Amino acid sequence: MSEAQGKLTIHTKQRGAELGDLFGIFFEDLNHAADGGLYAELVRNRSFEFDPIDHPDFHALTNWEKVERGGGQAELRIEDSQPMNERNRHYAVITIRMAGDGVGIANSGFNSGIPVRVGEDYRFSFYARRNESFSEPVRIAIESKAGVVHGETTVVVDSSEWRKYEAVISVDETNYSSRLTITTGGSGSLYVDMVSLFPLRTFLGRTNGLREDIATLLAELKPKFMRFPGGCLVHDGSLNPDDRNSMYRWKNTIGPVEQRPSRRNNWRYNQTLGLGYYEYFQFCQDIGAKPIPILPGGYDPHHKRIVPIDELGPWIDDALDLIEFANGDLSTEWGAIRAELGHPEPFGLEYIGIGNEEVGEPFFERYSYFHQAIKAKYPTMKIINSSGPFAAGGEYERGWQSARENGSDLVDEHYYQSPEWFLANFDRYDGFKADEPKVFLGEYASWGNTYYNALAEAAFMIGLERNAHAVGLACYAPMLCNVDYVNWKPDLIWFNNHEVFGTANYYVQKLFMHHQGDRLLRIEASGFEKPQGIEAKPINGAIELGTDASSVIYSNVRIVNNDSGEERTFTGWTAELSDTEKARLAGTAKQSAHLCVTDWTNYTLSMTAKRTDGPRGFVISFGCADDDNRLFWEISGWQNQDSMISSRVNGRNSCLTQSLFTVENDVTYELALEVSGRQIRSYINGKLIHDTEDKLPLIQPIYCSSSVDDNFGDTIVKVVNMQDVAVYADIAFEDLPEAGGRRVESYELSGHSLKDENSFEQPQKIVPVQRDFSFEGSSFLHEFPAHSVTVFRVKMPVV
Incomplete structure (x- = not known):
């Protein structure tokens, strides 16, 4: 390892704030x-309560379908006149017209279907009642979409009153796209509610x-x-x-x-x-x-x-x-x-x-x-x-x-x-x-x-x-x-x-x-190179006027150089823009208009603006390099209640500041945007609405912290290296008790492209690697790889 570029000093006796429940x-x-996720229920719409109020496409039989086998015929409907309880009134009624080899219903579950694994057991339950003979059992099966049975059981619905019936189904094949079927024979009607299927193997x-x-x-x-x-x-x-x-x-x-x-x-x-x-x-x-x-x-x-x-x-x-x-x-x-x-x-x-x-x-x-x-x-x-x-x-x-x-x-x-x-x-x-x-x-x-x-x-x-x-x-x-x-x-x-x-x-x-850890320790970084940052150039570049889901008119536009007094007036220039659904359907939509490009570093842009239609309002973009890199002042915003200054970097937005403001139709607003270096102020009708700064990243040589774990006595050091190059450091511990050797548990994330991601195909592509080592004395040298996260746990002395 080459000579260390810097030094991290951890003062093990100088404790700071408690970290608590951080x-x-x-x-x-x-x-x-929850449903379809952490909550292990496998049946979707188990109580037939889906409704358009949840989603316009939903109805009481969403994810359910009728099953008719071997010449069987049935009517499937939803009723609420004799509910199991008043809070969930809907239930399914399967009226048997011709029993055949069985009629009933099937549920397709979430995602691509109900997932089951060979050798696993599943707890089925439902509430049911019948209005005719109780002799015909109800067959419960987990099947493939093609009808191959992976596991089944039967229950006898033996009452005309709502009762809960339960059974365990063992599965003999793995299938992540199966379905649950409930079928029966005989005559009359089968009433079904609160159909549930859980893996027995839950957390x-x-x-x-x-x-x-x-x-x-x-x-x-x-x-x-x-x-x-x-x-x-x-x-x-x-x-x-x-x-x-x-x-x-x-x-x-x-x-x-x-x-x-x-x-x-x-x-x-x-x-x-x-x-x-x-x-x-x-x-x-x-x-x-x-x-x-x-x-x-x-x-x-x-x-x-x-x-x-x-x-x-x-x-x-x-x-x-x-x-x-x-x-x-x-x-x-x-x-x-x-x-x-x-x-x-x-x-x-x-x-x-x-x-x-x-x-x-x-x-x-x-x-x-x-x-x-x-x-x-x-x-x-x-x-x-x-x-x-x-x-x-x-x-x-x-x-x-x-x-x-x-x-x-x-x-x-x-x-x-x-x-x-x-x-x-x-x-x-x-x-x-x-x-x-x-x-x-x-x-x-x-x-x-x-x-x-x-x-x-x-x-x-x-x-x-x-x-x-x-x-x-x-x-x-x-x-x-x-x-x-x-x-x-x-x-x-x-x-x-x-x-x-x-x-x-x-x-x-x-x-x-x-x-x-439980409490901070004082940590000092010394001898490292200066922070690396993007040149903090002033905000300038293209200026565009726009709208979002509305029709607006901009006029009386001018831009003034606050240093020299130079002024550009866009006499006679107006921008009539429309981004309403009506305009889009008619092919007449125009969302934005280019105003100018400026290299001024201290300027004020002012204009009058009026919304004539639509639910939102005005968008003033400035410092535009391209669509993915710009700043913008959005007036009305989501639900027409916000005024926001935002920054877009590589297509990703950051809201720098927000205040409440509502735009009304056919009201003229006097808008002014003042840009000085990277400081931004905006005014509506002469009132200051925003005062913010678009800060640029200043990459530190390293980001570091230290704490102590009171339960184990470990000293913990965390280091993040955001740089494109490795950083070498002497890791020194002040006031450690005298000891021969010390063991360190080291955990590191490193060696990945900045664009890398974990996935279903590669779920462990980016995971920490543990590399333990020991050191003598009170310090050791370490190389922090480019683009890395490192955690040290310095353990009690080696005996």
Whole structure:
């Protein structure tokens, strides 16, 4: 090894902030993360409750079809006049016209079909009744699409009243595209509801359990906590808990699964709630993660549904009852209910979140009522406030102001940005104060699942760890994605109906969770080369005016050089643009117009703008190199409620700042954009709306942190090398006890192209490699490969 380029000094006796519960996971039922994913149920639409309110293409027989064999004839219909229970009223009726070799129904499951494996057993159950003779058995089979039987059993439906019937089916062939069939003979009608098929082999063997391979991958992360159940599904819905499209109400998710109401998932599918709050708490306990439930705060920012202040009582009671459900003893109402469900011991809830990505004054006005009530009854409960889905801006600051005023324990920050943004902002929390509410980075990810994304996130996580005085909790999001039902990407873990793999991002998270440590140690980097960065040139280049899903008119455009006073006036120039559906269908759509190219480094662009049609508004692009590299000011944005300054790097967007703003039709707005170097300010009708900086990455020679594991006495060192070349360093430990030799467990991610990804075909392409070694004395030399993540665990002295 050549001479070291620098030195890392770890001061093993100089301890800093406690790392606490820093790194955990976040579960939200999107991308079919629960039904068709972690929740092991294999039957899709098991209670015939699919409905167009879930998705326009859904109906009560989605994923079901009629089966008629050997001349059999039957009528299949859905009824609700004599339901099994009032919460799930629909059921299937199979009326036998001619028995033949059997008639009935078949379910095709999720993805390509129901996956079964040779030698495995599956628990079948359903509720059924008959209105005629009980002599004919009901045949339950797992079959291929061609009708080859892989396993079967029979049950006798012997009542005209709803009863539950169960059986175990052993499978003699592996088939990942099978189906479940229910057939019978005789005469009359067979009534069927709540059809279920679970593998007996679930995670820890639990009934109504979790898919073993996915749950095991989550358990192997060893997360400190799990945030659940979302996400936008927490607050996106009606105010009535009995509505199918209600906000997520935890009391609907406990008790017998057949009595849990079907729910419209806001990601446009049906949510059975089979994976409910009891199961969430149980899973957290099973994997050693602290539960962090998130509850709605009486405000739906998506549809502006607002609970009146004087009607907040039941919503606050839901929060208080949840804490009692988790922590109450058997003498309490909800503690007793928990015990009846099978868990007499408390779950030990320490955190509770109110609201998710909230924006708007109505939420923050209501938050204080929740906060005061919870603290009054449970003063040690740690309450999490919200700061919206943006990294900066008006709503972000409103959330932090609310947290300071109320004394919130943590503030939930969310952002999804380019890898370059994460590298440019790895020191984001350096200036945060230890005596203020702590940061809960409840959702974050860079756009992509490549090795480069994982490296950028690792560098950023070093910054999170080094700022444990201010950052209390952090979890990557989203966590799970069914490859056949993608609502959002990137995601930490990908799966189909029979396979699962962790991304490169997953293995970075795993390294940081396994080697978090309990308290920071002081670490110094010296003698390294200066940071490497893109030349921080001022923002200039092409300027374009545009629109999104609307018709707009720009006029009175001018650009002024703020240094020289030179002015370019586009006299008589107007841009009439339209991107409405009507214009697109007519072939007259024009989304943008080129204005000019400027090399000025300090300028103001101003204009008048008016929207004449459409739901959104104005888009002003500047500093344009091409479509994939530019900055833009979007006024109205999603749901016509945002003004945002964003940066696009290599096709990946980062919102730099956001404020609330709504555009109205046929109203003229005076817009001004001031660009000075990389500083950006924008004004609407003379009022400052945004003041931000588009920071460029400054790649550090290395990103490093150190901590101590109190349980084992290990000294932990993490190093990320983002550079294209290897970095050599002397790793020196101050104040280590005298010893002969020391053993080091070394874990390294390296040797991959920045574009590499894990996949179903190569699930282990990017995984850490462990290489252990020993050293004498108090230091050793090490080469950190280009583009690498390295973790050292320096063990107790070798005896």
